[in-house]
Amino acid sequence: MFATPSILRMFAHPAGSAAAGTTSTGKPPVLKVGKKPGSEIKVSNLNVSIGNNHILKNIDLEIPNNKITCIIGPSGCGKSTLLKTINRLIDDSEKVKVNGEIIIDGENIYGKRVEVTHIRRKMGLLSQRPIPLPMSIFDNITFGCKLHGVRNKKQLKQIVEENLRAAGLWDEVKDRLHAPASSLSIGQQQRLCLARGLAIKPQFILGDESTSALDPISSRHIENLFVKLKEKYGVVLVTHTLRQALRIADYVVFIYLGEVVESGPAKELFNAPKHELTKQYLSGVFS
Amino acid sequence: MEHTGLLRRRVAANAMASKLMKLLTIISLLTLLIIGVGLYYKSTAILGEHSLWSLLTGKEWSPLSGQFGFRPFIVSSVYVTVLSVAIALPVALLTALFLTENAKPWITKVVFPILDILAGIPSVVYGLWGTLIIVPWIADSFGPLFVDYTSGYTLLAGGIVLSVMIIPLLVSLFIELFSAVPKDFKDASASLGATRWQTSRLVVVRKASPGIIAAVVLAISKAFGETLAVLMVCGNMVGIPHSLFDSAYPLPALIANNYGEMLSLPKYESALMFASLLMFVIILIFNAISRVVLQKVEQKFKL
Numbered sequence: 001m002f003a004t005p006s007i008l009r010m011f012a013h014p015a016g017s018a019a020a021g022t023t024s025t026g027k028p029p030v031l032k033v034g035k036k037p038g039s040e041i042k043v044s045n046l047n048v049s050i051g052n053n054h055i056l057k058n059i060d061l062e063i064p065n066n067k068i069t070c071i072i073g074p075s076g077c078g079k080s081t082l083l084k085t086i087n088r089l090i091d092d093s094e095k096v097k098v099n100g101e102i103i104i105d106g107e108n109i110y111g112k113r114v115e116v117t118h119i120r121r122k123m124g125l126l127s128q129r130p131i132p133l134p135m136s137i138f139d140n141i142t143f144g145c146k147l148h149g150v151r152n153k154k155q156l157k158q159i160v161e162e163n164l165r166a167a168g169l170w171d172e173v174k175d176r177l178h179a180p181a182s183s184l185s186i187g188q189q190q191r192l193c194l195a196r197g198l199a200i201k202p203q204f205i206l207g208d209e210s211t212s213a214l215d216p217i218s219s220r221h222i223e224n225l226f227v228k229l230k231e232k233y234g235v236v237l238v239t240h241t242l243r244q245a246l247r248i249a250d251y252v253v254f255i256y257l258g259e260v261v262e263s264g265p266a267k268e269l270f271n272a273p274k275h276e277l278t279k280q281y282l283s284g285v286f287s
Numbered sequence: 288m289e290h291t292g293l294l295r296r297r298v299a300a301n302a303m304a305s306k307l308m309k310l311l312t313i314i315s316l317l318t319l320l321i322i323g324v325g326l327y328y329k330s331t332a333i334l335g336e337h338s339l340w341s342l343l344t345g346k347e348w349s350p351l352s353g354q355f356g357f358r359p360f361i362v363s364s365v366y367v368t369v370l371s372v373a374i375a376l377p378v379a380l381l382t383a384l385f386l387t388e389n390a391k392p393w394i395t396k397v398v399f400p401i402l403d404i405l406a407g408i409p410s411v412v413y414g415l416w417g418t419l420i421i422v423p424w425i426a427d428s429f430g431p432l433f434v435d436y437t438s439g440y441t442l443l444a445g446g447i448v449l450s451v452m453i454i455p456l457l458v459s460l461f462i463e464l465f466s467a468v469p470k471d472f473k474d475a476s477a478s479l480g481a482t483r484w485q486t487s488r489l490v491v492v493r494k495a496s497p498g499i500i501a502a503v504v505l506a507i508s509k510a511f512g513e514t515l516a517v518l519m520v521c522g523n524m525v526g527i528p529h530s531l532f533d534s535a536y537p538l539p540a541l542i543a544n545n546y547g548e549m550l551s552l553p554k555y556e557s558a559l560m561f562a563s564l565l566m567f568v569i570i571l572i573f574n575a576i577s578r579v580v581l582q583k584v585e586q587k588f589k590l
Contacts, residue, residue, distance in 0.1 A: 089474055094392065121480035131475040134494045143489070144479035180587070193475070200479055 040065050041086060046100035048085055050093060055081050057258045065234040068226055070249035072239060074287055078258040079238040083208050087123040088116050124197025126210040130189035132181030137173055140181045140192055144200035159199055167195035168225060187218025194225060205229060207237040223248055246270060254278050326567055329560035348525045355558045359527045363535035366528060367517055368510045370446030375454045383461030384487045405455035414519035417448035422520055430532050437532040440522030445535055448516050453506040460502040464495040497585050504577040508570055514539035538562050
């Protein structure tokens with residue numbers, strides 16, 4: 001089991017990094033990030049409806065880079081839909097209509113001649129439950145790179161090590177890289193999925209309640225990784241647990257019934273919410 | 288507590304039902320055994336006269352002079368089966384992938400019942416269709432491209448007709464399998480930048496691979512045992528086919544064509560029984576092997 005070592009590591013590094021990113025020789029791993037300085041996600045006048053259901057209404061948002069932005073709100077308010085809209089996974093749903101703009105790198109991802117795989121590549125998605133693809137640990141990490149044409153074996157090996165280290169999983173799995181990914185514990189699987197997302201060199205990490213299926217120790221582990229990763233990526237998390245947002249968010253977006261009620265720096269929003277609904281939500285009147 | 292009549296009756300009915308179900312299960316399992324033993328018993332006459340090896344590998348088939356070599360029939364059967372699956376598998380895989388991953392839902396809704404109809408058409412109709420369409424097409428149009436002369440009643444005709452018969456079966460099994468792959472997996476793959484085709488190929492098919500193997504086993508068993516359609520289009524000339532345009536004579540066609548005729552010939556009935564036994568054993572062994580393969584695949588990826 002990995003639980004014990006990860007506890008130890010958390011105590012050993014109270015700064016919260018869970019030792020992610022330090023190699024056995026003490027050298028930090030080389031993470032080449034395809035990020036352009038100052039790139040951010042700009043959502044303007046976004047409306048999403050599925051069938052007759054108007055799910056997101058007139059969303060205007062700016063999601064900064066190198067920060068953790070938490071999207072909070074009661075269940076069914078459209079948080080996950082917003083996240084899926086950002087990487088266009090929403091395209092695969094039936095009867096979906098998207099209006100408005102989401103601009104990443106100065107490009108409207110809902111523009112006419114946008115290749116959707118190219119957009120998705122800019123974002124690593126970490127879903128609610130870990131979804132290891134039906135293949136080995138090694139192949140899971142290299143899956144994305146291979147799709148985009150990386151074939152060199154040495155390079156692939158390097159990518160696997162780098163990203164497993166970045167997700168704090170290398171030491172636990174380095175001796176069984178060719179074991180099926182589903183043989184890992186659920187917490188390890190989620191870090192594997194994170195490593196897999198990092199391997200495609202995204203600019204943003206999207207987390208859709210990524211810790212909700214995990215035990216407290218594993219979810220703490222993932223949270224710490226997010227904090228570490230924001231140095232290099234923009235992190236956007238949909239979260240159901242307010243306490244998680246309190247712990248790690250830099251920016252908070254509160255959504256209620258498909259509308260952004262309030263958004264801003266975490267400290268301001270949590271300490272001095274302006275809107276009545278936000279106050280009620282934060283004090284637990286509804287959840 | 289006093290047992291009321293109702294309670295007693297319910298308990299008795301329960302006991303009877305469970306006994307009945309057990310009995311029926313045993314009976315259906317026994318049938319397998321009875322068929323096997325019966326076929327073996329009937330084949331002993333010919334097995335006593337010729338060695339098993341000479342029966343399996345002998346090329347000569349002339350019941351009049353007491354020569355029973357089954358090799359042409361075994362080879363024909365295997366060829367026709369392999370050919371039909373080789374044609375049907377890619378077609379069925381791509382069709383099912385299209386219907387589950389790419390097609391609009393209404394298309395799937397329309398196509399599904401059509402597949403069921405295709406699967407329900409009696410094999411004699413397929414046989415007729417093969418005789419009227421495929422055989423002349425091979426004889427007049429397709430065959431001449433490759434060989435000087437072919438009658439059209441060929442291995443290829445058998446393979447095509449059989450493949451058309453198993454495609455509906457395979458497609459509907461594959462559709463079940465592919466739609467059972469959770470959307471999460473497709474999303475995970477898509478979010479890494481996979482195109483739909485890449486996701487289908489690398490994730491969906493892979494995730495469904497144990498099921499695909501099981502479906503193919505079913506299709507092979509069906510193709511191997513299919514009698515009427517192959518009997519009508521394969522030509523039924525004794526001899527090992529050397530090309531797609533040679534006539535073939537699969538085992539089921541041999542049995543169906545000859546049983547009931549010329550049974551006065553010594554050992555002839557026994558020889559036909561041996562042919563049945565052969566098919567029975569081949570299917571048994573084949574199923575056993577495929578179980579092992581299936582388990583290995585499942586273990587390998589813990590699917």
